[in-house]
Amino acid sequence: MTQLRRPLTDAERLDWIRLIRTENVGPITFHRLMEQYGSAAKALEMLPELARRGGRPKPLRITSKAEAEREMQANRRFGAQLLCACEPDYPEPLAAVDDAPPVISVAGHAHLLRRRAVAIVGARNASLNGKKFAESLARELGTAGLLVVSGLARGIDTAAHAGSLASGTAAVLAGGIDVVYPPENEDLYRDIVAQGVVVAESAIGTQPQARHFPRRNRLISGLSLGVLVVEAALRSGSLITARMALEQGREVMAVPGSPLDPRCHGTNNLLRQGATLVERADDVLRAIENLRPPMLAERQRDLFSAPLHTPAPAAEPDESDLAKARALVLENLGHSPVTIDELVRGCQLSAPVVLTVVLELELAGRVQRLPGHQVSLA
């Protein structure tokens, strides 16, 4: 394989957008469809039949060319760039993630995303000292040539962006690229667009909702070699980012703090679990110095390269076999998530058959994907 990644034509990009914006299609399903059908165009063609086979009563609402075109135009007008996961400019560490967003909007200086990056995240209600620490650490890491990634939230995130604004900072939004949240960070947002880079997975214009934040967090860690958590209570969003970093094989780092401050319980807990202890910029630099940007996983390399050049649709199992398999999969699924592996073992069917059935059921809206290769009844 010589050239694994390539820019898409406008027509291809339009198909990618149509596919990922279609109801019941999440990133995992998107990648699965690409794997199965070799191109977004072919996948779009197959969608109605797949959903019907999955038992969907009314037809699947597929995003139209006009809608996708409007999204492309809105990004262009706003000055944002759309990058697809197979394209050379798409950040490689993010492309290596299992559920990499197929399409991202990027505003500001996209070239910053080529830098080695580290995420700094933490409590919204951070202490003054915590914010001071995050800001000065971000400044030093920026000066050392790293891109500092965070989530534009109050507290630690804001401090991290402020400290690295001059050297290079990336804000990842939960809503659309043009929707600032929290509103009080409007000025910071403008500064980052002017001097840094902003990234969003949601379609332009999307108002962020609670469910968008954990999804956004996987981008923060996915863009980075490691995630540093500065102050976090137990069961806080920053710990979700840390868990995602761990699942993505990234370095997890934490700043120690007083046991008397609940804002340090989450970070101290990370340390207890083996996170790298960080007291100064040098600790971060040493922790990531030997890390190389994660390469595209084998599966994704196949997905994003070979099939685009030599589409080779997989042989489909016989429909009567699939019908039996579908009944068996539904019987084995409940409202508590199980992993695909458990499902394959439980059904005693081949993995490709289970994957096909799950894909159909998902498109039909009867099954939902959850983090960690899990599924449950919708």
Add this chain to the structure above:
Amino acid sequence: MTQLRRPLTDAERLDWIRLIRTENVGPITFHRLMEQYGSAAKALEMLPELARRGGRPKPLRITSKAEAEREMQANRRFGAQLLCACEPDYPEPLAAVDDAPPVISVAGHAHLLRRRAVAIVGARNASLNGKKFAESLARELGTAGLLVVSGLARGIDTAAHAGSLASGTAAVLAGGIDVVYPPENEDLYRDIVAQGVVVAESAIGTQPQARHFPRRNRLISGLSLGVLVVEAALRSGSLITARMALEQGREVMAVPGSPLDPRCHGTNNLLRQGATLVERADDVLRAIENLRPPMLAERQRDLFSAPLHTPAPAAEPDESDLAKARALVLENLGHSPVTIDELVRGCQLSAPVVLTVVLELELAGRVQRLPGHQVSLA
């Protein structure tokens, strides 16, 4: 071996005191002499000849019976008990230490030393929060049935004693059992004698000097299953206690703190090196729950039992061989410490010969023992 430890007669105790209070005799040398000669009486008899062979120009000043008797009387008058390392009441975890003090003074409730113990130590200039934390943790550990050991210093030590006064606390002094340092802790000292227990290695009446404090710290860790450090700057005395705990095979625990506070750099560093992170009493209880009080090491078991019953003086090497060995050892020693093992390898002599020569040179005041089985020219 049925009964490994036994109470000494007053005459034997007198000999132990004479031997350990004699110039150039430290704990290691004491134990080596016991190993070689089977009893303190026999060792005292051999001292002048050993020191002469080591090249001492004037005779070794051996503590007289009258002086040792006065020390015993002074302890009795003060209400303190003298315990020798082979006696059943001597704390077993301390007896297991290589350089266990041969004799300790104990004032207050000696029976507390039979409890499972944990040390809490830390900065003298501790923060209010650090002291508050140490006090409440000590209270909880005491309530859980542990003896809390500390050093009666300002700051964390004082807080640890205060918190565990009612349940059981042990103060280890650097000077004599009757010398309170710092003077401001006079009241706390009295309270501990009344409700807890006080331990000292130095002879009664000894004013503490700088060199006594690191030696004292090995008793704090030696009495305990583990040492918890609450706030400590880099290069502070508490870290010496932590290092000693590590060398003695005890659990090392530390409380995390803000990187912005230099009083937390030492503790954070311990965490970085693998110390157990402690945020609450439960963390300590879990860390030590499966630890058993360290048993007497094999060497010491031999030392404190068999030889006392069946003294079997080791065969002495020939004097002309020893003279050559002495020259070789002196040639191989400098003012930088080397381990006994290195010395044995460097001299290409047998270990017993090197140990004998080092013992003689030490008694002659020409060689000194240092922590970690090291020696150097005096």
